[in-house]
Amino acid sequence: DAKTTQPPSMDCAEGRAANLPxxxxxxxxxEYVYWYRxxxxxxxxxxxxxxxxxxxxxxxxLIITEDRKSSTLILPHATLRDTAxxxxxxxxxxxxxxxxxxxGTRLKVLA
Amino acid sequence: xxxxxxxPKHLITATGQRVTLRCSPxxxxxSVYWYQQSLDQGLQFLIHYYNGEERAKGNILERFSAQQFxxxxxxxxxxxxxxxxxxxxxxxxxxxxxxxxxxxxxTQLSVx
Numbered sequence: 001d002a003k004t005t006q007p008p009s010m011d012c013a014e015g016r017a018a019n020l021p022x023x024x025x026x027x028x029x030x031e032y033v034y035w036y037r038x039x040x041x042x043x044x045x046x047x048x049x050x051x052x053x054x055x056x057x058x059x060x061x062l063i064i065t066e067d068r069k070s071s072t073l074i075l076p077h078a079t080l081r082d083t084a085x086x087x088x089x090x091x092x093x094x095x096x097x098x099x100x101x102x103x104g105t106r107l108k109v110l111a
Numbered sequence: 112x113x114x115x116x117x118x119p120k121h122l123i124t125a126t127g128q129r130v131t132l133r134c135s136p137x138x139x140x141x142s143v144y145w146y147q148q149s150l151d152q153g154l155q156f157l158i159h160y161y162n163g164e165e166r167a168k169g170n171i172l173e174r175f176s177a178q179q180f181x182x183x184x185x186x187x188x189x190x191x192x193x194x195x196x197x198x199x200x201x202x203x204x205x206x207x208x209x210x211x212x213x214x215x216x217x218t219q220l221s222v223x
Contacts, residue, residue, distance in 0.1 A: 034211065036212070038154075041148075041199060041217070041219075042216065042217075043113065043115075043201050043203070043214030043215055043216050043217055044154065044201070044203075044212070044214050045113075045214070046211040046212060046213065049211060087154075098156055098159065098167045098169060099144055099156060099159065099203075099212060100156050100169075101146075101153060101154040101156070102153065103153050104153065
């Protein structure tokens with residue numbers, strides 16, 4: 001699975017959009033980008049995933065660059081409850097049985 | 112609620128002891144993953160089972176073992192416990208081997 005690089009920490013003002021970047025320059029054509037978050041010591045929570053096209057769901061939007069070497073998770077209106085560690089994972093579809101989490105980005109939403 | 116159940120929620124034991132952590136996956140999910148998270152550390156992948164078969168191992172110590180039973184629940188056995196084994200242990204399940212994961216709320220293990 002491709003390696004990902006994320007900033008260790010970010011701050012965001014409450015009500016503003018939080019844009020969390022992820023670099024995955026060695027991603028291959030059949031690898032998806034997944035995002036999870038972990039609030040305090042709870043179990044991580046799936047947010048969104050995508051292959052090539054931008055994706056949006058009720059939680060967030062995922063923007064993947066055309067060359068697929070980086071992506072951005074967007075929380076459109078961050079709230080204090082979005083304070084968490086956000087993990088970007090790149091993962092193949094077939095034949096990949098490990099599911100490795102990196103160190104993630106610690107997002108703090110400020111009142 | 113993710114639908115993944117882990118028991119017990121908390122476990123306190125002494126060094127040298129053996130414990131068993133249990134995970135019940137979401138209904139219909141065939142894959143179970145185990146992770147260890149020490150204080151302020153990232154999630155360390157331990158092992159993955161799919162439909163009863165071991166599919167991948169991560170940084171799992173020889174003192175640790177796991178299995179997945181025919182009813183698809185899984186158990187993680189930790190033996191000869193050391194202080195450094197104190198951590199949160201999460202299990203996660205997915206439909207197959209490569210879809211999104213659903214995590215349980217974890218078992219907090221304290222080795223005294």
